[in-house]
Amino acid sequence: MGDVSNYWTLMRLNAGGQCQIDPDRAAQTFFQQQFLELLNSLNPAEPIDHRAVQRQLWQETVSSNSLAERCLRYFISHQIYQSCIQIAAKFGQIHGFTAPDLYVYVLDDDGRSPFRNSSYQTVAMMVLKTFDPAKGSLTAWVSRCVKQHRDLREFLLQQGVYLLTDWAILNDTPCDRLQKILAADRTPLEVQRAHDILASFHAIYREDRFQQAMRGTCQPPNIQQLTRMTHHLQAAQNPQGTSYALSLESLLEKLQAIAHQLRQHRIATQNGIAPTQSLDDPDVYLQPNPQNADEDEHLEFLTFYREQLLQCLDQAAIEVTRDRLMVLKRKSPPKDQVFLTALSLFHCRGESMSRIAAQVGLSRQDAVTRLLKLKEFRADVRQHLLSMLKVRIINQAQYYADPGQLISLDQTLETILEDRVTMLIHEAEAEAQTASRAGRPQSLFASRLCQALDQMGGLSHD
Amino acid sequence: MINEWEALPMESIQLSLEQMEYATQMAQSVEQHRWDIYLHQLARLGVRQWLGDRAPDLEICESANHLTVGDFTLHVITPGLFIDSTINLPNPLPKVHFYVLVEVIEEQQQVRISGSLNHHQLNLLIKSHVNRVEDITTIPLAGFDPDPNHLLLQLRCLNPEAISVMPVSAAALPPINIAAWLQNQLDAVVQTMDWILLPAQTLAPAMRDTQLSTIRMNLARGGTNIPPESIGAYRQLRWAGGSLALYAFTWAMPQPEWGMMIVVAPDSAPQMPADTRLQIRDETQFLVDATSGNLASVLIHGQVIGQWGEPFWVTVTTDSVSFELAPLTFNPES
Numbered sequence: 001m002g003d004v005s006n007y008w009t010l011m012r013l014n015a016g017g018q019c020q021i022d023p024d025r026a027a028q029t030f031f032q033q034q035f036l037e038l039l040n041s042l043n044p045a046e047p048i049d050h051r052a053v054q055r056q057l058w059q060e061t062v063s064s065n066s067l068a069e070r071c072l073r074y075f076i077s078h079q080i081y082q083s084c085i086q087i088a089a090k091f092g093q094i095h096g097f098t099a100p101d102l103y104v105y106v107l108d109d110d111g112r113s114p115f116r117n118s119s120y121q122t123v124a125m126m127v128l129k130t131f132d133p134a135k136g137s138l139t140a141w142v143s144r145c146v147k148q149h150r151d152l153r154e155f156l157l158q159q160g161v162y163l164l165t166d167w168a169i170l171n172d173t174p175c176d177r178l179q180k181i182l183a184a185d186r187t188p189l190e191v192q193r194a195h196d197i198l199a200s201f202h203a204i205y206r207e208d209r210f211q212q213a214m215r216g217t218c219q220p221p222n223i224q225q226l227t228r229m230t231h232h233l234q235a236a237q238n239p240q241g242t243s244y245a246l247s248l249e250s251l252l253e254k255l256q257a258i259a260h261q262l263r264q265h266r267i268a269t270q271n272g273i274a275p276t277q278s279l280d281d282p283d284v285y286l287q288p289n290p291q292n293a294d295e296d297e298h299l300e301f302l303t304f305y306r307e308q309l310l311q312c313l314d315q316a317a318i319e320v321t322r323d324r325l326m327v328l329k330r331k332s333p334p335k336d337q338v339f340l341t342a343l344s345l346f347h348c349r350g351e352s353m354s355r356i357a358a359q360v361g362l363s364r365q366d367a368v369t370r371l372l373k374l375k376e377f378r379a380d381v382r383q384h385l386l387s388m389l390k391v392r393i394i395n396q397a398q399y400y401a402d403p404g405q406l407i408s409l410d411q412t413l414e415t416i417l418e419d420r421v422t423m424l425i426h427e428a429e430a431e432a433q434t435a436s437r438a439g440r441p442q443s444l445f446a447s448r449l450c451q452a453l454d455q456m457g458g459l460s461h462d
Numbered sequence: 463m464i465n466e467w468e469a470l471p472m473e474s475i476q477l478s479l480e481q482m483e484y485a486t487q488m489a490q491s492v493e494q495h496r497w498d499i500y501l502h503q504l505a506r507l508g509v510r511q512w513l514g515d516r517a518p519d520l521e522i523c524e525s526a527n528h529l530t531v532g533d534f535t536l537h538v539i540t541p542g543l544f545i546d547s548t549i550n551l552p553n554p555l556p557k558v559h560f561y562v563l564v565e566v567i568e569e570q571q572q573v574r575i576s577g578s579l580n581h582h583q584l585n586l587l588i589k590s591h592v593n594r595v596e597d598i599t600t601i602p603l604a605g606f607d608p609d610p611n612h613l614l615l616q617l618r619c620l621n622p623e624a625i626s627v628m629p630v631s632a633a634a635l636p637p638i639n640i641a642a643w644l645q646n647q648l649d650a651v652v653q654t655m656d657w658i659l660l661p662a663q664t665l666a667p668a669m670r671d672t673q674l675s676t677i678r679m680n681l682a683r684g685g686t687n688i689p690p691e692s693i694g695a696y697r698q699l700r701w702a703g704g705s706l707a708l709y710a711f712t713w714a715m716p717q718p719e720w721g722m723m724i725v726v727a728p729d730s731a732p733q734m735p736a737d738t739r740l741q742i743r744d745e746t747q748f749l750v751d752a753t754s755g756n757l758a759s760v761l762i763h764g765q766v767i768g769q770w771g772e773p774f775w776v777t778v779t780t781d782s783v784s785f786e787l788a789p790l791t792f793n794p795e796s
Contacts, residue, residue, distance in 0.1 A: 086464045087464065087467060090464055090467070091467065091469060094469070095469065147466070156467070157470075157570070160469060160470040160471075160474075161467055161468070161469055161470070162467065162468050162469075162470055162567070162570065163466055163467050163468070164466075164468070164543070164567070164569070165569060167569075168543070168567070168568065168569040169543065169545070171497070171542075171568065171569075172501070172541070172542035172543035172545065172566075172568070173543070173545050177545060177546065181545070181546070202497070206497060210486065210489070210496065210497060210500060213482075213483065213486050215479065215482060215571065216569065216570075216571075217569050217570070218569045262545055263466060265545060265546065266543070266544065266545050266546075267465050267466070269544075269545075269546055269547035270468075270544060270547075319519070323517075323518045323519065326518065327514070327515050327518060376473075376516065376611070379611040379614070379615075380516060380517070380614070382615075383611075383614060383615050383618045383619060384519070384618070386615070386618075386619045387618050387619050390619060397621065400619055400620060400621050400624075401620075401621045401623070401624050402624060403580060403612075403616055403620060403624060403625075406615060406616065406619055406620055407612055407615065407616075410615055
């Protein structure tokens, strides 16, 4: 029963940017009177029928009851808040943002401004303008409006989190693939109709997009396009002698239903492709050497040639850094200087991403992560190194003659480079090795890269 | 709802408006499967961009159907979006060293490198999914190696012989270096194979010029011109039912390219047999496929342009007989 208070408390952002819950006594009184019977008759353990409540509040709102409208508005604010929490919970850690980063875009009802007359349209206003209780719950509708919020999507896109539109999904699904997917649980007639609808979507909407060279997020089809689609459909149906008249609204709903089903199918099948899929599945790509069975042999090989390895490592680090700088210089705005500074700060001073961000003038730490792309950088250095070793150590060609061998050699090399107690450097050298300024032991990779960057004039350390 | 949001992997490439425009133009002239071709172009541009950003040390060349990266050839496969857990491969598939699986998010101008396989691995995967319906093979997306770094590692370090894609029959014949023709020389090998340099010194003077000028005239009538400085050679294709004349013309081009024109003409009879067919291919696909049809056109021809050292195979089929010639290449240094 606790969530009933969502109808008379507003979840909003205060001046300090924090979440705050404001109760509204008048709304509470109104709600409790309106739903007196409902509240009294309820078993405390029984969940409330929100849809029934919302339907009634909605009808009152339409009849210009401002208290009823406020109740809906408050409920919406809690749903928006929940949506942000969910998105942040799923993606925030990896993609570098928190729920408060999201509130600023969508938790935009301050409870005070005159609701209808304001020129700025809040999410709640958008929801109430378009909500139809006959078609679904308010919760689902709020979710939908949050998803479509342009600024929120833009922010999330920059963080690497993204939502495909229905229209993009429809564009990219071939008609015969749709048939295969739907055949599982639809009648042949339904499958045929869905096929024809998708075909007309491709012929009109997708063709328009292509011919007019439209870029960016797909917008919903407009009235003109929907009309042309119905004509196209009628032309397709007639040869069979079946007339199939669809209203524009109906067509739009059917398109969205097809998109929804395809989306669910995509989600279900894409989850199967994630690395957590069982390795016993014969369809899953197996690493050539899953346990790196040849690691000992590779270690022996790489250790034996430690001199060449270290020399090549230094050279590889310089080459890859130079290549990166060259590529980043061409971007607009150029990013080469920022990259070099960030790379040095990370490897030579052991600075954290957030401190680096502050020092190079980037607003967020994940922008540093995205700029550096350290995993890829290290991979490129290893690959340059292996390529050089190949030329210098001619009699070890067997490692380069088989993809599986090559990949596991690379894995072994990675182990050596990332190790903090280096296997390659003799005792005396290890003592003389300069520890990082932060006092933490460096990996072999970091220490050699740091020396290379010094050589390139990366940073003055004092 | 939360499931609908997706994470963009680090290996996503953002395409510029210019790149989008280029892909649109490339697909513009096509009538059928326009959207598919558009998506394929976007995928290729994305892969090129990715290679340029990650590995400027690798040299990239573009052909009609594949990319050459360092020592290897690469073909891009994309269905656009991954709606399903499988992908359809067209049959036949170009024979290249690596197949790169790419997802294209057209509405966000994004391309993702989703996986790769080499030639052997793909064939194994295809064999274990015997699903051929109407020339389409269906394989699981999960069968691809998802780590793009593995692809780069192989492109940079692997010995090319580790993945052989040459069809056995073609490997058996040594290539003929027609760069020698520009020096008015014939390979020792060529001399034994009945090629005659033109103007043919062995023909009576009056005949030499007639032969060449007839060819030039006929081609010009059809709107094709052979460069005047081109050098040609002629050989006869003979079988029980008759013979045909095959001409190969080559001319110098700015390094490192070379051009070749192949012409098939009647030899013993006034016209060549109906449905005579000329095909020219490179290591991975057919580039020219011309037929004389029923109109008994006077001659058929095809032209290719390649890199120095790149071989082309010429096949002429006529009257149920097929002539597959030794590959022709152009190597001025050897």
